[in-house]
Amino acid sequence: MTAEHNQDAQDLGQEQAAEQTQATEPTEVSVEDLQAQITNLEESLKxxxxxxANAVYEAQKSVERIQRxxxxxxxxxxxxxxxxxLDSxxxxxxxIAAAGDDSAVVEGVKLTLKSLLTTLEKFGVVEADTQNGFNADLHQAVGIDPNAKANEIGTVLQKGYTLNGRLIRPAMVMVGA
Incomplete structure (x- = not known):
C-alpha cells in the first residue's frame, strides 16, 4: 500500500511539473486577438x-438642489x-399715537421704532406702498372710505410690509368707492 501511495505521489508531482512547464511556455497570441482586446478595453473606457460624467453631473445637481x-x-x-x-x-x-405729547419717553419710543425699522430694512423688509392707489397684490380692502376718490386709499388701518419684494403682510386699508 505504501508503494501505491508513493506511485500516486510521483504521478501527481509529474502532472504538476508538466502544468508548470506549459504555464511558463509563451503562448502565441495573434494580432487579431490583441486588437479585439484593445477594442473591448476602449469600449469599457468609454x-x-x-x-x-453622469456621476459628476448628478453630484452637481444635488449640490444645486441643496443650495436652493x-x-x-x-x-x-x-x-x-x-x-x-412687525407686531412690535x-x-x-x-x-406713539396714544402718547401724543413730546416727552422724553415718547422720544425714546420714536428712536426705538426708527432703529427697529432700520434693522428690518437691512434685511429687506420694507413698508408696502399706499400712496399710489389701491393694489390688490399689496393691500387688503376692509371697508369703504366715503371721503376718498374711487380706487384710492383713504385710510390705512394697518401698514403692510414686503420682504425682498414678496408680500409678508398686506396693508389693511379703506378704499374710496
Missing part, C-alpha cells in the same frame, strides 16, 4: 467615462421672524 433648499429655508425663517417683529413695530406706533 462606458466608465460616461458613468463618471437651504436658501428657501433661510427665506422662510427670515419671513417668520420678520412677521413676529405696530405696538410702538400705537404707543
Amino acid at each position: 462606458l466608465e467615462k460616461a458613468r463618471t 433648499e437651504a436658501e428657501k429655508h433661510k427665506d422662510t425663517v427670515l419671513e417668520k421672524f420678520a412677521k413676529e417683529l 413695530v405696530d405696538n410702538l406706533e400705537r404707543a
